[in-house]
Amino acid sequence: MQDLAKKFENLTIQSDFIFKKVMSRKRICIHLLEELLQIKIADINYIEAEKSLEPDYTRRGIRLDIIVEDDKNTHYNLEMQVKNNKNPHTKAFVLPKRSRYYQALLD
Template sequence: MQNLATKFENLTIQSDFIFKKVMSRKRICIHLLEELLQIKIADISYFEAEKSLEPDYASRGIRLDIIVADDKNTHYNLEMQVNNIKNPDTKHYVLPKRTRYYQALMDIDLLQKGQEYDLL
């Protein structure tokens, strides 16, 4: 059995544990978002790690890795995805539609009854 030090040495940013630890560092998280999205972010606030959204008992729920919001109240869902697998039946990649579904459920969670869509 591997000792703990050896197990830790083998972890990368792709591991759930390391990804969450790295993204919990505000300076690193802001820098990553700015570089990926080519925007400037003054500050972020953390909402939740591993937030579950289940819109209905019969609907497919999701678990978001990390949710942050910037100083302009833009919400970001940070996920580590290492594989874009194909549906064996359709041969289409799953990640684009999975991303769309995650965004839709985030929007449901952000917009309260009676609020204007412009708030999204």
């Protein structure tokens, strides 16, 4: 039991579990979106957590962390990215392309 408590004690917002717990608090989620995007949000509705999108068998699927919708029917995909690795072949960072791919599938 102490091992479990120690593991929990060391978790941060970068942990998938903690990120989802924190973002499931409406007040915190709204505040984060407002601060990051410099907009005002009256309310949000949680659409889905851990949503998988698999376009077809030839393309790579994705798993979205949290999707919320605001009072103006705008949808937000909340993701926690801890690393921005480089593609070993091109030496380019992968996060920008991954973000564009996620957006394309959402569109």
